[in-house]
Amino acid sequence: MKAAPFSYRRAQTLEEALLAGGENARFLAGGQSLLPMMNLRVTWADTVVDLSTLEELRRCRREGDRAFIGAGVTHAMIEDVRIDDPSRGYLPHVAAGIAYRSVRNRGTLGGSLVHADPAADWPTALLALGAEVAVKGAGGERRMPLAEFQRGLMETALEEGEILTGVSVPVLSSRARWSYLKFCRKSGEFAHSIAAMVCDPERGLGEAVLGAAADKPRRLPRLSALLAAGERPGGTELTQAADDDVQEVTGLERASYPFHLHRTMILRAWARLKELA
Numbered sequence: 001m002k003a004a005p006f007s008y009r010r011a012q013t014l015e016e017a018l019l020a021g022g023e024n025a026r027f028l029a030g031g032q033s034l035l036p037m038m039n040l041r042v043t044w045a046d047t048v049v050d051l052s053t054l055e056e057l058r059r060c061r062r063e064g065d066r067a068f069i070g071a072g073v074t075h076a077m078i079e080d081v082r083i084d085d086p087s088r089g090y091l092p093h094v095a096a097g098i099a100y101r102s103v104r105n106r107g108t109l110g111g112s113l114v115h116a117d118p119a120a121d122w123p124t125a126l127l128a129l130g131a132e133v134a135v136k137g138a139g140g141e142r143r144m145p146l147a148e149f150q151r152g153l154m155e156t157a158l159e160e161g162e163i164l165t166g167v168s169v170p171v172l173s174s175r176a177r178w179s180y181l182k183f184c185r186k187s188g189e190f191a192h193s194i195a196a197m198v199c200d201p202e203r204g205l206g207e208a209v210l211g212a213a214a215d216k217p218r219r220l221p222r223l224s225a226l227l228a229a230g231e232r233p234g235g236t237e238l239t240q241a242a243d244d245d246v247q248e249v250t251g252l253e254r255a256s257y258p259f260h261l262h263r264t265m266i267l268r269a270w271a272r273l274k275e276l277a
């Protein structure tokens with residue numbers, strides 16, 4: 001199938017893009033999700049406003065002990081460390097596991113967060129990293145935790161005509177530890193389960209997140225509390241916490257295959273985090 005007819009505008013500046021946005025207009029970044037959805041007529045637009053050449057959306061900078069990464073930065077730029085890596089290898093590791101290279105060459109961090117697929121990599125990985133997002137609209141810029149930005153299945157807090165300009169993440173210290181595991185049946189496929197964990201005592205960070213399991217990535221409360229407290233239990237205490245967390249965030253039957261899959265991913269991710277410590 002082909003997309004329904006639409007007009008195309010390439011924005012030269014962010015201000016121009018903001019003016020062109022609005023009712024029945026869609027922003028185009030890498031086009032790796034928007035264009036297939038338009039071709040399948042799952043979504044449509046009267047006007048597509050192309051953001052892909054806006055240098056303003058590719059700018060990255062330090063903000064104290066945090067780093068700001070522009071929404072237009074591609075997965076491949078992060079994989080190749082063409083931007084400074086504030087995450088001690090975590091972000092490049094995540095980027096390298098997204099789809100395959102041609103998708104990573106065009107797909108962007110911002111496009112992935114706005115698309116808000118619960119099985120996508122960045123929404124889970126960045127939630128575990130304690131990311132905040134920056135959004136610009138006619139009324140100015142606002143920032144919010146990523147946890148508030150993604151509201152549900154392909155639903156975000158973006159208002160009509162607003163543009164996601166980037167994400168702010170903590171610059172991890174040498175005491176930071178991370179673990180990121182995703183399960184796919186075929187390489188390049190969206191995940192069936194993702195377990196992401198990041199802890200950094202110097203940044204007050206301890207987050208365990210499960211992706212591809214609910215309407216949006218879910219923070220695992222018991223395991224996050226253990227990470228934040230610097231505790232590393234094993235045995236029954238750990239498996240009980242993992243089971244209770246999976247049950248709470250997914251509502252799955254404990255005897256079911258998906259429950260077992262998520263639990264296994266979490267326990268493996270936890271074991272890798274311990275090895276690094």
Ligand SMILES: Cc1cc2nc3c(=O)[nH]c(=O)nc-3n(C[C@H](O)[C@H](O)[C@H](O)COP(=O)(O)OP(=O)(O)OC[C@H]3O[C@@H](n4cnc5c(N)ncnc54)[C@H](O)[C@@H]3O)c2cc1C
Nearest residue numbers: 027029030031032033034099107108111112114120121164
């Ligand atoms: C075959 C294939 C396999 C894939 N596998 C994976 C995978 O394993 N893991 C994974 O995470 N992803 C995967 N993806 C998705 C890929 O990562 C996309 O690049 C990403 O989801 C969307 O990014 P994009 O830059 O292409 O956004 P686009 O497709 O251009 O846009 C997506 C949505 O975001 C909006 N948007 C984009 N940028 C902005 C902005 N700055 N402000 C406001 N709105 C904006 C658009 O209007 C649209 O609604 C796959 C895609 C394909 C085609």
